[in-house]
Amino acid sequence: MADTDKIEIRDVTRIERIGAHSHIRGLGLDDVLEARTVSQGMVGQKEARRAAGIVVQMVREGKIAGRCILLAGEPSTGKTAIAVGMAQALGNETPFTSMSGSEIYSLEMNKTEALSQALRKSIGLRIKEETEIIEGEVVEIQIDRPATGTGQKVGKVTMKTTDMETNYDLGNKIIECFIKEKIQAGDIITIDKASGKVSKLGRSFTRARDYDATGTQTRFVQCPEGELQKRKEVVHTVSLHEIDVINSRTHGFLALFSGDTGEIKQEVRDQINSKVIEWREEGKAEINPGVLFIDECHMLDIECFSFLNRALESDMAPVVVMATNRGITKIRGTHYRSPHGIPIDLLDRMIIIRTVPYTEKEIKEILKIRCEEEDCQIHSDALMVLGRIATETSLRYAIQSITTASLVSKRRKAAEIMVEDIRKVYSLFLDEKRSSKILKEYQDEYLFYDDSLPKVEAENQQQQQQQQAQAMEVEGN
Ligand SMILES: Nc1ncnc2c1ncn2[C@@H]1O[C@H](COP(=O)(O)OP(=O)(O)O)[C@@H](O)[C@H]1O
Numbered sequence: 001m002a003d004t005d006k007i008e009i010r011d012v013t014r015i016e017r018i019g020a021h022s023h024i025r026g027l028g029l030d031d032v033l034e035a036r037t038v039s040q041g042m043v044g045q046k047e048a049r050r051a052a053g054i055v056v057q058m059v060r061e062g063k064i065a066g067r068c069i070l071l072a073g074e075p076s077t078g079k080t081a082i083a084v085g086m087a088q089a090l091g092n093e094t095p096f097t098s099m100s101g102s103e104i105y106s107l108e109m110n111k112t113e114a115l116s117q118a119l120r121k122s123i124g125l126r127i128k129e130e131t132e133i134i135e136g137e138v139v140e141i142q143i144d145r146p147a148t149g150t151g152q153k154v155g156k157v158t159m160k161t162t163d164m165e166t167n168y169d170l171g172n173k174i175i176e177c178f179i180k181e182k183i184q185a186g187d188i189i190t191i192d193k194a195s196g197k198v199s200k201l202g203r204s205f206t207r208a209r210d211y212d213a214t215g216t217q218t219r220f221v222q223c224p225e226g227e228l229q230k231r232k233e234v235v236h237t238v239s240l241h242e243i244d245v246i247n248s249r250t251h252g253f254l255a256l257f258s259g260d261t262g263e264i265k266q267e268v269r270d271q272i273n274s275k276v277i278e279w280r281e282e283g284k285a286e287i288n289p290g291v292l293f294i295d296e297c298h299m300l301d302i303e304c305f306s307f308l309n310r311a312l313e314s315d316m317a318p319v320v321v322m323a324t325n326r327g328i329t330k331i332r333g334t335h336y337r338s339p340h341g342i343p344i345d346l347l348d349r350m351i352i353i354r355t356v357p358y359t360e361k362e363i364k365e366i367l368k369i370r371c372e373e374e375d376c377q378i379h380s381d382a383l384m385v386l387g388r389i390a391t392e393t394s395l396r397y398a399i400q401s402i403t404t405a406s407l408v409s410k411r412r413k414a415a416e417i418m419v420e421d422i423r424k425v426y427s428l429f430l431d432e433k434r435s436s437k438i439l440k441e442y443q444d445e446y447l448f449y450d451d452s453l454p455k456v457e458a459e460n461q462q463q464q465q466q467q468q469a470q471a472m473e474v475e476g477n
């Protein structure tokens, strides 16, 4: 069968590269949603993974709209990793839109429009459609080309099932498809009558002995039974945003490819919403709410938060997952402080999943998985040193050191990364702590030096202490 026909554009643009989270293949849960210690590229963080698994289950059932979940925890504790795992666990059918909080700031589009589009990208619509197809074995095929070589081609095809045989006249477009698919007598094919698309299912068993030399890819199938013409139900999945763009008069559907959709009028959205509800009632379409993931959500400002507050109440809202590594901090766009920089009223609607720092053993396991992902051999001593470095500096620094250390070891023409490679890389590349120490030591030699930074930190600490004291007072009362 010609697989090229099945490729969707989405698959073509996805280039397989080793990214920060490419080792993650799911949440690594068992049937009762209990987290396995190491599975599908996920290590530790069991509570949070289990919680994420429950959210995934909730989304799969698709009954609940507009819930908001917050992943909160220190930097590099796997918040983004868990979101990636959720997307993998949900599969291709359920829409999962991933964005960073800072993506909404654009000159072409206001913030709330960017959020609306993201929300609507996360709602899928399964549209059922019946089409007529002709399915059978090609008995004879005859294509007449004009003598001049150009111009319309005409042709005829005889097709059969086990029960009947019929002749069809072929139009120019279908002939092109026949030529492209290299259809010949003995092939089992389907022709979509509406679109004129021809696809090859395989070769008929009765023709199996026609040629002695057949490739391994040749698939042999039975000649179909019954009528040649059949009705077949096909299901298309599109997102509400795609329908919006196609129906927005100012931009053609081509805007979907360029991403240059501009703002979409509220009237268009309202019309589409009522149409969708109509389709749902008629049983033509099914709404499939997915997930919108907003990473670094402290980058959203108060206007966005209040917009989300309202948007989540709509019954066509997806499940929103946010992640942040901030503590008590200013809400962007105000002078008020709040936990995670999120207003209390929105926080009140959220369920919060906390991620905790990893133990040394878990870190070593993650590093091992990353080494496999990057195709590097590492000596166990070197892995131990790297694990120690990770606890002392950060997990991210250690993960990045794998790539550089492997390059160093390759220059030595060694098969695996040894301790000396790690040592070399550690001396070549600074981590955040050493870098800031050097900056402090040599402050006079740098052009500008702003020594107010430590003060800001101290101020923050002071404020936190005050808040804690206040909280204790309240509890005391
Ligand atoms: N539990 C885990 N299992 C496997 N890899 C993890 C895990 N947690 C984090 N990582 C990896 O560690 C790195 C940092 O994690 P990340 O999710 O980016 O942290 P955060 O978003 O919380 O700051 C990423 O490369 C991530 O894939």
Ligand SMILES: [Mg+2]
Pocket: 079, 080, 081, 295, 323
């Ligand atoms: Mg992150």
